[in-house]
Amino acid sequence: MIQHNKTNPFQFTLVRIKLILLIFLTASTLTACSKAVEKKEATNSYQQSASLLTISPEKSYTIARNYLGQITAKQHTSLSFEYSGRISDVLVDSGDVIKKGQLLAQQDTQLLNYKTTELQSQKKQAQAQITLNKANLSRIKTLINDGYSSLQRLDELNSENKILQAQISGLNARINTLQYQREKSALIAPFDGVITERFISNGDLSNISQPSFRFIEKANNEINVGIPRKVASTLVLGQIFNITIDNTTLIDKTKQAKLIAIGQQINTVNRTVQLRLKMLKKLDKGNSYNGQLVRVTIEQKIKKPGFWLPLNAITDGVRGQWQLFIASPTGDSNNRFQLQPATVNVLHTSERSAYINGLSLEPHKIVAQGVHRYVGGQVVKASTQVLANIAGSQE
Missing domain, CATH: 1.10.287 (Helix Hairpins)
Structure with missing residues (x-):
């Protein structure tokens, strides 16, 4: 007698569940691996962007230096009587504006x-x-x-x-x-001017060596300034300079000063040569005081080849030197560049830029800012950020 095995329905259902779970786990594993591979590929294909700037060689650079001088009247004198005598009348006082030939004081005659x-x-x-x-x-x-x-x-x-x-x-x-x-016995004004000080009064007995008034010429001011001999040797008569009075730069052409004389004597104390400058236009009353301090800006051209670049393009190098990154094209069509460090010498700096040498005298593409974020040999993409071309600018 033949016996037939009967299939247990519960066992059949369990097998189906295991089969479904196996298929689900296999699919999940494959999906995770695929995402990891994609992430790895994306990571490998990412390059950091960099702001690049092309710098061109310059034959020289200009240094603008400020030298401290003072406004002086072209004529200034201490007026006194030629003979001793008693003062009978004083007709002017400090601050009075007088005309040539005007009577200032009178002695008893x-x-x-x-x-x-x-x-x-x-x-x-x-x-x-x-x-x-x-x-x-x-x-x-x-x-x-x-x-x-x-x-x-x-x-x-x-x-x-x-x-x-x-x-x-x-x-x-x-x-x-x-x-x-x-x-x-009559003290007469020798030229148009202003009385700056009065030293006598009615009834005083004046002596020959005693000044009666201090007197300066009116509205005919000059600027006297001392500069180093080497700088003076580069100047020529007729040059125009900007001046600064009370921290206010007078850049109006009518208020600039023209070089009218270069001294031939070196000051034994500060080793400077004296310059005389004539205002192109008379200063207003608030800026025409005798002895008032003035800053004269003189530009000096230094003939040394180099490059102008932003201050942000250089960083500290080893042993106190300066370093920048030169960007060289990788040769592909993805606008990618490889960075190589270069040591440079800083010759001059201004507020926002530096003049350097140490590179071959040809155009170079460099990292213009954020150089601390890069390392040598790194491949970067050129940033789309538009940078101002400051080559040759000293601002």
């Missing part, structure tokens, strides 16, 4: 008047004696012709006449001296 009157009286006396002498000479000549007088008397009268003439000449000279002294 009463004593001079008395002396002049005395000398004029002596002159009249001598003139009267000359008149008498001439009359005596006429009589003596008549008597000599008639034989009643000697020639000795004639000689005496002639000598007396010469003495009287000499006395009159001496008196005239003394009178002229007093007249000159009387004229100099």
Whole structure:
């Protein structure tokens, strides 16, 4: 008798479940592997972007230096009386604007008047004696012709006449001296200007060595500035310079200064050469004080080949040197570049840029900013960011 095995329905269901789970696990594993491979490939194909800039060689660079000078009046003097005397009148004071020929102060001339009157009286006396002498000479000549007088008397009268003439000449000279002294008792302005200081008052007894006023020429200012000899040797007369007064730069052409003289003497204290500059236009009242400090900007051209680049394009290198990254094309069509470090020398820096040398004198493409994020040999993509071309700029 044949017995047939009956299939258990529960076992059949369990087998189906295991088969489904196996298929699901296999599919999940394959999916995960695929994503890992894709992620790895994406990682391998990513390149960091970099802002690149092409720099071109320059033959020289210009340094703008500020030198401290001061505004000075073209003419300035300490006015004083030529002779001692008592001050009778002071007509001006500090800050007064005066004209050439204007009376500033007056000395008492009463004593001079008395002396002049005395000398004029002596002159009249001598003139009267000359008149008498001439009359005596006429009589003596008549008597000599008639034989009643000697020639000795004639000689005496002639000598007396010469003495009287000499006395009159001496008196005239003394009178002229007093007249000159009387004229100099009035202190007169020698040119248009401004009284900066007054040292006398009515009733003072002035001495020859004592200044009465300090006086400067008005609105004819110059600038005096000392600069190194090497810089002075590069300048030529007629050059125009910008000036700065009270931290305000006067860049208007009508307010710039022109070089009118280069000194030939080196200052023994600070070893500088003195320059004189003339304002192209008179300064306004607020900027025309005598002795006011001024900064004169002088540009000096240095003939050394090199490159201008942004300060952000260089970073600290080894042993105190400076380093930048040169970007060389990789040769593919993906606009990719390989970075190579290069050591350079910084010759000059301005507010935002640097002038360097140490590279071959040909155009180079460099990393313009963020150089600390890159390493040598790294492959980067050129950034689409547009950078200002600062080659040759010193701003």
